[in-house]
Amino acid sequence: MELDVKNLDGKSAGKASVDEAIFGLTDIRADLLHRTVRWQLAKRQAGTHKTQERGEVSVTTKKFIRQKGSGGARHGSRNANIFVGGAVAHGPRVRSHAHDLPKKVRKLALAHALSSKVKDGSLIVLDEAKLSEAKTKELSAKFKALGVENALIIGGSDVDQNFAKAARNIPNIDVLPVAGLNVYDVMRRRQLVVTKDALEGIGARFETKAKEGK
Structure with missing residues (x-):
């Protein structure tokens, strides 16, 4: 050719x-x-994107609300993903693509x-x-x-x-x-x-x- x-x-x-x-x-x-x-x-891809998980969030571990009688849901920790400043559920981790x-x-x-x-x-x-x-x-x-x-x-x-x-x-x-x-x-x-x-x-x-x- x-x-x-x-x-x-x-x-x-x-x-x-x-x-x-x-x-x-x-x-x-x-x-x-x-x-x-x-x-x-x-x-x-760098694969360096990362969010904080439950074990990495620095908040109090004290139970902040009583178990019953508050009229709301029962919670034991502020580091749950539903709270401001809490962890991210199922977030990205450092890995190779x-x-x-x-x-x-x-x-x-x-x-x-x-x-x-x-x-x-x-x-x-x-x-x-x-x-x-x-x-x-x-x-x-x-x-x-x-x-x-x-x-x-x-x-x-x-x-x-x-x-x-x-x-x-x-x-x-x-x-x-x-x-x-x-x-x-x-x-x-x-x-x-x-x-x-x-x-x-x-x-x-x-x-x-x-x-x-x-």
């Missing part, structure tokens, strides 16, 4: 060969994408995410993502010529610093090295821009995962 390659000026820069098993899937599995995005977001997801599922989901961009015509391949100077105005004009408005840009093993600095001031543009490629960031942007170096890195990444799975 071959994809058209462009330079930052929007001109043709040849072709790039890619693996159809990574970029050429036609039946996109939304369930795999959903499971992987949910797994990623769950790992990000992370859960397991098999490596094969994560690998397949990434292939489906990449293929979905090709299928939608939202994948742009650049020969390189480099700038001589970190000028946001210059890069913004180049993006406009390419038709890039809301995109994730994947560079090689190292992202050009001038390019990254110029891009970070442009709304709805994310720049990551190929090692940072993930399903959530691919799906949250309308377009995916990858360099030729990134394509090689993606291919090597899938080969490594295939060897690990054997």
Whole structure:
């Protein structure tokens, strides 16, 4: 499978060969994408939210009302959840929200995410993502010529610093090295821009995962 390659000026820069098993899937599995995005977001949750329970509330333990004859309900402690300043019933506790997801599922989901961009015509391949100077105005004009408005840009093993600095001031543009490629960031942007170096890195990444799975 071959994809058209462009330079930052929007001109043709040849072709790039890619693996159809990574970029050429036609039946996109939304369930795999959903499971992987949910797994990623769950790992990000801090899980530090906490409320005080009965044993943690500092109030008097003295019985504050007589058992009978008050005309109201019978209570033994002020730390009950129905009183102001009391505990919270069944409140959140500190815990990890992370859960397991098999490596094969994560690998397949990434292939489906990449293929979905090709299928939608939202994948742009650049020969390189480099700038001589970190000028946001210059890069913004180049993006406009390419038709890039809301995109994730994947560079090689190292992202050009001038390019990254110029891009970070442009709304709805994310720049990551190929090692940072993930399903959530691919799906949250309308377009995916990858360099030729990134394509090689993606291919090597899938080969490594295939060897690990054997």
